[in-house]
Amino acid sequence: MQLTGAQILLECLREQEVDTIFGYPGGTILNVYDALYDYQDVFRHILTSHEQGAAHAADGYARSTGKVGVCFATSGPGATNMITGIATAYMDSSPVVFITCNVGENLIGKDSFQEVDITGIAMPITKNNYLVKHAEQIADVVREAFAIARSGRPGPVLIDFLKNATAEKADYVPLPRKEHYTSGRIAQLVKKSMFRFEPPRVDDNDINILLEMIRNSEKPLIICGGGVVRSRSQEQLTAFAEKLDSPVALTVMGAGGMNGRNPLTTGMIGMHGSQASNMACDGCDLLIAIGCRFSDRVALNPASFAKQAQIVQIDIDRAEINKNVKTDHHIVGDARQVMEILIDRMEQCDHKAWKEYVFSYPREAEYDEGGDKMTPKQILSTISQMVPDDTIVATDVGQHQMWAIQHFHFEYEGQLLTSGGFGTMGFGLGAAIGAQVGNPDKTVIHVTGDGSFRMNCNELATEEHYGLPIITFVFNNQTLGMVRQWQNLIYHKHYSQTTLDRGPDFVKLAQAYGLKGRRVSSVEELREAIKEAREWKKGYVVDCIIDTDEMVRPMVGGGSHITDFIIS
């Protein structure tokens, strides 16, 4: 079948069962958008306000649905606008295929209009990337790109098509997804690199060593990282933790990897970790980290981290082993697979005294609720009481992000969408849009701060146009709160360039985009606003006024020992 390159691309997306594309058109990607015109009943295209919003939306879609997200952009500025979105997806291992088009072969390398070497720019922030010069390469490359994005440790892949490749015709042979591994380029890849068809087996000896360590342990601790969320293995983790009778600390990316209300969880660990988590980490004799890379926000000081414990790392990415923290043992494998084997082969443990010690420390910080302003915890518990239990929460980055993770008890994997690794302010609204598009039956809320929201609030136009009933909660403290907190505690109260004593009026902003909004400064008003938002069934912005000097508690300074709390 002779098709244009653009048509082959879309046929290949259909092979991958893609039904939603986020993107923004432009000069060099016109052929693809022209072909898309005839595929309107196959793909739902969501046009955002900015390519960054599209990239975050595709990422949020991928994180919340577990499918591969797809994002289109044109050459030059279209492609570079996505860079922050690609880096965000890369740092949090989110499977997204980014598709850009570049100028034609006759113009490439001549600094042509809107030309940029996007594959070169994206090299450090993609799992792999491709420059496709001719139509006959398209099918193989797209199939491989999707396989790589979703396999092993997932991540973003970028494909850059020269404009001529999308216009010229080539032969296209449909190939069902099941057969991708037995024919074409992926089959060659499999053969060449001695990849196996069956998921590789976890090494038996490695398991035996860990089982022995478990038998000898009296004070075990499990750290649940993003890998548990990516492999959707809450069921296995819960069973494993119950059998080991061990507390479970959650990293930011691991939120939802175990039900936040499970009595075995100690809450978040690390810089803003709970006292229970951080004390457990310091006192345990066996630390089993699952799908966790010991980032500097978790391990803080690698030399003193869990210094009394034997550290075991279970990860699918061999390059993470011993990267940040020296381990005593490791198992390379999929979190779910490894835990299933462990559950099967271990005996029921009992660590009552150890658990009693750990849970004698608080799992959540308490705030003084006597003041005239709402506390973050009050806001979050009010929200969680009034929205369904399976509500998806997208956050931006800063104090509100930490509060949301500490006080909103996530029940399942993919419920929290947050930029944990890259810390991208402006991630939340795009991610919420992607999540709502991918989960039309669920409630999606967007928790943000006044600083973060201002960055990409242009996507309210997208939210309005597609009738997405996202409720945005702005934790409005008139400052860049997290930076102010550091300035307050570490930088001698020099509030340098962090005061946001300026517009816009977020309520009027919502109205300007055709949405509703309300400013609230008490729990009573907040309740009314949420009630109104849920009845309105369209986008809604709740501007929550909080105290400028409210802090995220507890806090351990960067690089410090994990129990050296600056504030508790």
Add this chain to the structure above:
Amino acid sequence: MTDQKMYTLAVLVDNESGVLSQVSRLFSRKGYNIESLAVGKTHRAEVSRITIEVLADDDHIILLANQLRKLYPVHSVNILKPEKSFRRELVMIKVKAPTNEIRNEIIQITNIFRGQIVDVSVGALTIALIGNENKINGIENVLSEFEIIELVRTGYVALERGLDTIYNDTKEKGEFNYGKNVL
């Protein structure tokens, strides 16, 4: 950064465009300067072999190798042990030889070092020599008494001694392939 020493890395990669920049990027990202780099085809047409010499410390060289192994176009990476491998480099040196006397002297030196005269022209000689740093530094030193007008080195290539090769399967290699498995 205290105990830096020279490491030799052998890297097998897909013979495709862009792979070399992906590999070399990792070194500059971590702030390491590549001391020597040589790339060439292997007996398998689709695979190229890169030999890299870099000054690094023990921990960082392992991190670098691990990051390299993660790249899709990279098949395998070996950190070659000096006692179990050998390395060679080709150097070509163009020396001014204005008189017969000087020319004869340079030819004699070349013979002693078991080098080859690859070009003789009016006023200049070009010498080619294969060896390790001792030999190459040696001839460079002696020839510096004359006037060297151009010098080029290929960068080191290295192989393991005995039956061991970069193609050997190890548990570690299997662990890296696990993450790359396309299923």
